[in-house]
Amino acid sequence: xxxxxxxxxxxxxxxxxxxxxxxxxxxxxxxxxxxxxxxxxxxxxxxxxxxxxxxxxxxxxxxxxxxxxxxxxxxxxxxxxxxxxxxxxxxxxxxxxxxxxxxxxxxxxxxxxxxxxxxxxxxxxxxxxxxxxxxxxxxxxxxxxxxxxxxxxxxxxxxxxxxxxxxxxxxxxxxxxxxxxxxxxxxxxxxxxxxxxxxxxxxxxxxxxxxxxxxxxxxxxxxxxxxxxxxxxxxxxxxxxxxxxxxxxxxxxxxxxxxxxxxxxxxxxxxxxxxxxxxxxxxxxxxxxxxxxxxx
Amino acid sequence: xxxxxxxxxxxxxxxxxxxxxxxxxxxxxxxxxxxxxxxxxxxxxxxxxxxxxxxxxxxxxxxxxxxxxxxxxxxxxxxxxxxxxxxxxxxxxxxxxxxxxxxxxxxxxxxxxxxxxxxxxxxxxxxxxxxxxxxxxxxxxxxxxxxxxxxxxxxxxxxxxxxxxxxxxxxxxxxxxxxxxxxxxxxxxxxxxxxxxxxxxxxxxxxxxxxxxxxxxxxxxxxxxxxxxxxxxxxxxxxxxxxxxxxxxxxxxxxxxxxxxxxxxxxxxxxxxxxxxxxxxxxxxxxxxxxxxxxx
Numbered sequence: 001x002x003x004x005x006x007x008x009x010x011x012x013x014x015x016x017x018x019x020x021x022x023x024x025x026x027x028x029x030x031x032x033x034x035x036x037x038x039x040x041x042x043x044x045x046x047x048x049x050x051x052x053x054x055x056x057x058x059x060x061x062x063x064x065x066x067x068x069x070x071x072x073x074x075x076x077x078x079x080x081x082x083x084x085x086x087x088x089x090x091x092x093x094x095x096x097x098x099x100x101x102x103x104x105x106x107x108x109x110x111x112x113x114x115x116x117x118x119x120x121x122x123x124x125x126x127x128x129x130x131x132x133x134x135x136x137x138x139x140x141x142x143x144x145x146x147x148x149x150x151x152x153x154x155x156x157x158x159x160x161x162x163x164x165x166x167x168x169x170x171x172x173x174x175x176x177x178x179x180x181x182x183x184x185x186x187x188x189x190x191x192x193x194x195x196x197x198x199x200x201x202x203x204x205x206x207x208x209x210x211x212x213x214x215x216x217x218x219x220x221x222x223x224x225x226x227x228x229x230x231x232x233x234x235x236x237x238x239x240x241x242x243x244x245x246x247x248x249x250x251x252x253x254x255x256x257x258x259x260x261x262x263x264x265x266x267x268x269x270x271x272x273x274x275x276x277x278x279x280x281x282x283x284x285x286x287x288x289x290x291x292x293x294x295x296x
Numbered sequence: 297x298x299x300x301x302x303x304x305x306x307x308x309x310x311x312x313x314x315x316x317x318x319x320x321x322x323x324x325x326x327x328x329x330x331x332x333x334x335x336x337x338x339x340x341x342x343x344x345x346x347x348x349x350x351x352x353x354x355x356x357x358x359x360x361x362x363x364x365x366x367x368x369x370x371x372x373x374x375x376x377x378x379x380x381x382x383x384x385x386x387x388x389x390x391x392x393x394x395x396x397x398x399x400x401x402x403x404x405x406x407x408x409x410x411x412x413x414x415x416x417x418x419x420x421x422x423x424x425x426x427x428x429x430x431x432x433x434x435x436x437x438x439x440x441x442x443x444x445x446x447x448x449x450x451x452x453x454x455x456x457x458x459x460x461x462x463x464x465x466x467x468x469x470x471x472x473x474x475x476x477x478x479x480x481x482x483x484x485x486x487x488x489x490x491x492x493x494x495x496x497x498x499x500x501x502x503x504x505x506x507x508x509x510x511x512x513x514x515x516x517x518x519x520x521x522x523x524x525x526x527x528x529x530x531x532x533x534x535x536x537x538x539x540x541x542x543x544x545x546x547x548x549x550x551x552x553x554x555x556x557x558x559x560x561x562x563x564x565x566x567x568x569x570x571x572x573x574x575x576x577x578x579x580x581x582x583x584x585x586x587x588x589x590x591x592x
Binding site for chain 2: 121
């Protein structure tokens with residue numbers, strides 16, 4: 001785990017540096033918007049999606065310098081969604097990554113435009129000439145990111161989440177929501193990281209998709225556990241908020257012990273899916289274990 | 297002009313049909329989001345940007361079936377920006393295209409997600425295999441749309457517009473704002489429509505860019521004139537709103553007669569820019585004249 005801790009810190013630093021180079025500096029007009037885009041994106045975040053992209057790239061031997069673009073594009077979509085999700089008309093949250101949320105630090109209109117512009121930037125980054133070696137694969141990557149972000153992916157999951165607030169969901173409905181809300185982008189991170197190395201054969205792609213589906217759900221199960229068990233300072237965002245807002249979580253369907261056991265089942269399935277990659281999949285395996293064993 | 301009126305109605309009908317086929321039907325989950333996306337996009341709109349894409353495609357001999365994707369992608373970005381621009385934290389407008397705005401007909405959270413998902417859909421559409429004949433041109437098209445939409449394009453122009461409310465701007469500052477807020481996407485419509493036919497040589501591209509810059513500004517000059525002179529029913533959106541909100545417009549810098557004269561100067565420059573295309577540029581010329589001579 002020490003080795004993985006060092007690797008993950010290296011990817012976090014690499015991602016921070018790469019994103020900082022992509023985001024327009026705050027001295028370019030419109031200055032306040034660019035300042036706010038940097039505020040929302042830099043200086044924090046676990047960078048789980050960039051880690052997944054780099055780990056999947058390593059599993060297929062992709063050039064890390066290409067994977068940087070895929071990793072950044074998915075992280076920008078993630079940050080845009082957090083920025084919009086925190087707005088008063090959505091979750092109305094004041095704290096994110098231990099800092100005031102974007103609409104608190106700036107204002108609502110700026111936070112709205114920050115999210116909008118970060119989404120555009122995500123596609124601009126993935127359309128960069130250095131993001132892929134083959135333009136037909138690159139177009140496929142852009143289409144994949146667009147689908148994962150849209151109404152049949154992340155934005156659709158947000159809509160289901162909103163509609164579900166105050167209602168009870170069964171396990172199938174809850175997983176439908178999570179597969180869209182967080183799972184689609186996690187899968188995009190894994191696939192885009194691998195596609196940065198070139199086209200994928202059917203078996204490779206299917207293995208990565210199964211891995212991504214399992215860890216996406218495990219991530220959400222553990223998020224619900226941690227939201228219920230951890231204090232705000234450790235979490236870096238407002239704790240206990242989901243329950244207070246009447247949101248459906250795994251803990252309305254099972255107790256903490258059962259939820260942790262379910263996360264471990266998903267972990268085993270994820271590890272089985274990437275077994276064919278052998279030692280090249282070590283970082284994918286590390287991340288899967290980290291997701292289930294983390295405490296923040 | 298009768299001929300142009302028939303052509304523009306044909307493009308409007310073609311765009312409506314194409315967008316309707318692209319947008320998920322409202323019986324696919326999340327149903328309310330898909331219903332709201334269709335509400336915001338279909339059944340109205342002048343479709344100026346799709347007209348520009350098809351007219352530019354015609355100028356270079358592009359296949360209209362490819363141009364449909366470029367035209368739809370730009371229109372989806374436009375509709376997303378209108379949906380977000382109407383939100384209470386932005387312009388707070390209740391009426392758009394003669395109907396209640398999306399957040400009035402649904403709710404704020406839904407309107408936010410509608411805009412977000414329409415932006416994703418725009419990139420998904422432009423990344424469709426049928427949107428271009430050559431994937432290296434297609435990647436360039438996707439990058440161009442992303443830049444035109446982001447913080448150094450449309451979203452950046454919105455930010456400048458917000459910051460300028462209640463302040464006086466000089467002509468250079470006002471044009472900087474419009475070149476970003478509306479000009480970037482108008483230029484994207486023209487260039488993407490032409491790129492749907494394949495790569496462009498430098499002179500062709502420069503001519504189309506100059507044409508687009510001139511008609512983009514002329515469009516805004518006439519918008520300001522019409523906003524001041526026309527009643528709400530004819531306009532299909534709340535009239536006189538810009539002046540009431542203390543927004544900088546051309547009419548704070550010149551009178552209506554001078555503004556109309558300026559629009560005609562821009563029209564002459566736009567027509568000069570496309571003269572080398574000869575009769576193939578007829579529709580581009582028609583649109584430029586329409587923009588300056590319209591009364592709604």
